Amino acid sequence: MGVGLSDEEDRKQFAGIVVPHLSEAFVVASWLTGNRTDAEDVVQEACLRAFRAISSFAGVNARAWVLTIVRHTAYSWLAKNRPSEIVAVEDFPGEERLTEQCIGGWSATVTSTPETALLAKLDVRRLEAAIAALPLAFREVLILRDVQGLEYREIAEVTTLPVGTVMSRLARARRRIIGALRTTEE
Amino acid sequence: MSPSDDSQLVHAYVDGELDPAHAIVVGRKIASSPELAAELEQTRALRQALREHLPPRTLPPHLRSRIEAAVGIRHRWTRPSWQALAASIAIAFVLGGGSTWAVLRPAAGDRTAAAVLDGHMRALMAPHPADMTSSERHTVKPWFNGRISQAPRVVDLAQDGFPLIGARVDVIDNTPVPTLVYGRRLHIISLSAIPDEDRGGGAAARRSINGYNVVSWHENGVSYWAASDLGVGELETFAQLFRKAPAG
Numbered sequence: 199m200g201v202g203l204s205d206e207e208d209r210k211q212f213a214g215i216v217v218p219h220l221s222e223a224f225v226v227a228s229w230l231t232g233n234r235t236d237a238e239d240v241v242q243e244a245c246l247r248a249f250r251a252i253s254s255f256a257g258v259n260a261r262a263w264v265l266t267i268v269r270h271t272a273y274s275w276l277a278k279n280r281p282s283e284i285v286a287v288e289d290f291p292g293e294e295r296l297t298e299q300c301i302g303g304w305s306a307t308v309t310s311t312p313e314t315a316l317l318a319k320l321d322v323r324r325l326e327a328a329i330a331a332l333p334l335a336f337r338e339v340l341i342l343r344d345v346q347g348l349e350y351r352e353i354a355e356v357t358t359l360p361v362g363t364v365m366s367r368l369a370r371a372r373r374r375i376i377g378a379l380r381t382t383e384e
Numbered sequence: 385m386s387p388s389d390d391s392q393l394v395h396a397y398v399d400g401e402l403d404p405a406h407a408i409v410v411g412r413k414i415a416s417s418p419e420l421a422a423e424l425e426q427t428r429a430l431r432q433a434l435r436e437h438l439p440p441r442t443l444p445p446h447l448r449s450r451i452e453a454a455v456g457i458r459h460r461w462t463r464p465s466w467q468a469l470a471a472s473i474a475i476a477f478v479l480g481g482g483s484t485w486a487v488l489r490p491a492a493g494d495r496t497a498a499a500v501l502d503g504h505m506r507a508l509m510a511p512h513p514a515d516m517t518s519s520e521r522h523t524v525k526p527w528f529n530g531r532i533s534q535a536p537r538v539v540d541l542a543q544d545g546f547p548l549i550g551a552r553v554d555v556i557d558n559t560p561v562p563t564l565v566y567g568r569r570l571h572i573i574s575l576s577a578i579p580d581e582d583r584g585g586g587a588a589a590r591r592s593i594n595g596y597n598v599v600s601w602h603e604n605g606v607s608y609w610a611a612s613d614l615g616v617g618e619l620e621t622f623a624q625l626f627r628k629a630p631a632g
Contacts, residue, residue: 213452218596218613220451221570224443238447245451320433343399344434347569350401369395376426 211252216245219264222346226265229341230272232330236279244271259352266356269338276334283334320379328378336371343368394420398427440570445508496556496578496609497591497598503554503563504574504596504611513572514550514565524551528562536562536577536606539629546573546622566622573612573622580607588623590616599623 216223223244228237244267255263276283329337342348342356343364350368354361390413396402397410414420507513516527521538528535531553540548549565554576566573580602588601597616600609601623608626612619 217448217452220448221443221613224447225441225570228441234441234444237441238444241443241447242451320437322437322439325433326438340434344431345438345570347435350396350399365396365401366392368399369392372395372427372430376430 208249208252211255212249215252215255215260216248216264219261220245222261223264223268226268226338226341226346227272229329229345230269230334230338231275236275240268240272240275243275244268247271259355262348262352262355265342265346265348269356324379325375328375331378332371332374336367336374339364339367340371340375344372390417390420391423394423395427398424398431435569442570448508493589493600494591496607497593497600499556500554500574500576500600500609501593501596501598501611503552503556503576504572507552507554507563507565507574508572512550513552513574515552517550519548521548524548524564527551528553532560532562534562534579536564538564539626541566541622541625541629544625545569546625568612568614568618568622571612571614573610573614573619575626576609576611578607578609579605581605588620590620592616601627603627 223241227240231237248267342353350361350364353364393410414424518524521540525535525538546566546568549567552563553560554563561576561578563574563576588599591598596613597619598611599619
């Protein structure tokens with residue numbers, strides 16, 4: 199990729215704002231695209247976008263700014279290469295409110311299992327597969343929170359979702375993972 | 385609040401995202417509901433599994449180099465750019481003022497910080513950040529035998545969320561020095577131990593260079609230099625824990 203002539207100031211800005219978050223950008227991109235090779239393409243493209251937009255950085259949260267661009271780029275990439283991954287929110291029934299049905303099914307199994315069994319018998323490959331199988335809308339929230347450690351507020355900023363939606367999607371994502379781990383265990 | 389809301393709030397509770405008043409309310413509900421308590425425990429277990437057991441997905445070094453080359457950041461570790469950095473650090477030194485800055489010899493300290501970061505960044509770009517990989521301090525310490533004259537103090541901080549990853553030898557001021565590699569989530573900390581009999585002990589000093597933080601302190605004839613892209617708060621926590629830990 200070639201950027202052409204660039205301002206020395208922009209370079210310094212990029213080095214200070216974007217470069218420290220490259221590792222995180224790669225982790226998020228690899229979870230969103232599902233593999234390393236595609237993640238490399240996304241990170242590279244995101245860096246180009248970030249570099250072009252570097253002077254528009256407001257100077258508040260570099261990490262959230264970088265991850266927002268990475269997420270945008272990943273979505274563009276998926277729309278072009280794997281459009282079936284991008285599912286409209288309406289396609290998830292009960293997205294904004296958790297139904298009794300969902301909770302009921304959950305509770306019935308939860309109470310019958312010792313709390314620590316999940317972790318004690320953890321198979322990392324199954325855990326990874328369960329995350330990969332999550333719909334993108336849930337997966338991104340789970341990765342940003344539980345792998346990258348962002349606060350709800352920051353996730354809302356990166357995904358442009360209301361904080362309440364971040365919370366409900368995170369809850370559902372975690373339940374799906376736990377449910378998947380339990381199902382494959384039996 | 386409906387039951388489903390409560391169940392969601394358990395997640396916000398685990399994540400420490402509730403304000404104190406709500407946290408108390410939700411905490412009480414959890415205490416009186418086996419179902420909510422089960423969800424709490426499951427969620428905690430999952431969070432821990434995700435944090436500690438997922439294999440790290442590390443940025444390929446060639447990608448970093450390509451990106452840096454693409455935007456014209458070339459070889460930040462070469463001498464000319466370090467001179468520029470040293471100048472900026474010198475300014476930071478003046479602004480920093482007070483306490484520990486006064487006991488440091490600025491020129492030497494700046495050179496060392498640059499060299500330590502040099503080693504850290506080289507390691508990040510290499511296939512592995514450590515030349516030998518082990519989380520066991522009794523394996524790491526003897527590894528230095530024959531490589532350098534004095535093995536460093538190695539402590540186990542896994543309990544505190546800073547697992548030992550391994551070790552390598554960096555060259556700083558033409559001298560091979562032992563460097564321990566610790567992890568923090570997906571971040572890497574390089575801790576170089578440089579023999580330095582001239583200085584007494586003292587509080588930690590910090591520097592920030594191009595998005596990396598370097599925290600240094602001195603004790604028992606050794607200068608310790610920790611470099612990482614971690615926030616300075618977490619890096620200072622690491623430094624405090626290392627200093628407090630019993631010698632190994």
